[in-house]
Amino acid sequence: MKTEDFEYVCTYVREQAAIVLEPGKEYLVESRLDALARKKKFESVDALVAHLKRHPNSEMHRSVVDAMTTNETSFFRDLHPFEALRKVILPELLEKRRADKQLNFWCGAASTGQECFSVLMTIAEHCPELLQWNLNFIATDLCREVLSRAQAGRFNQLEVNRGLPAALLVKHFERHGDEWEFSDALRKKVQFREMNLLDHWPLFPGTDVVFLRNVLIYFDVPTKKAILSKTRRLLRPGGYLFLGGAETTMNLCEQFDRVVIEKATCYRAVD
């Protein structure tokens, strides 16, 4: 791939999605563009980039941004956050919010949905009463393809083999040929929305729990700071934020207290 084409794509992706692709990532960028070029019937990556340059801000640009997202996820990823939810946070919310029976959850960077469905299974298994409350559960992602997969709630065998206990598979999924479909009743509790973290957030102020895991790692420091401070404003005082294992609010946003719940680390919005 030509250096100038690599730079053109990286600049565009950074402007649009904040994803930082530095020199050294040429192989990653080229292999993803190669897959996209084949899918969209371009002769080569060069031809795809030439098309982008001839048609500024086209639909193809959007596909390039989607192609540059890393959508790696799994059920109950890292497990400990879900244990913290089960043992401490859900019982606390059950107590604190009993009067108005209103709860707001947000999964930013939801990818193909395993994370938000893991949260819902945790609620269904350990605090089913919450499902009778006014539960607003929003899952968002920038990438349209993963979002539509999340919305469909269908997973292949490999995906359900990653992190999902057999008992939960049997209980909350139905087999359809080679795929497993997540419970209709639980899936309907989630509103899926396309949302770029750089844009306006049409979410619920007074959110109780935010999962924003394994996405800040792709951003530069000013973007991380801006997103964390926006997340703090979205959360209720005392609300919880979960980040990925390699992410933190430390030195980025002082409006969170770091809370350790057994083996999980989460961040509580300060009053």
Ligand SMILES: C[S@@+](CC[C@H](N)C(=O)[O-])C[C@H]1O[C@@H](n2cnc3c(N)ncnc32)[C@H](O)[C@@H]1O
């Ligand atoms: C590695 S996945 C994380 C999935 C899940 N949160 C987890 O931890 O398993 C990162 C997700 O962030 C999304 N993403 C990247 N940049 C984004 C942006 N600017 N706005 C919204 N979502 C973004 C990608 O599309 C991708 O699905």
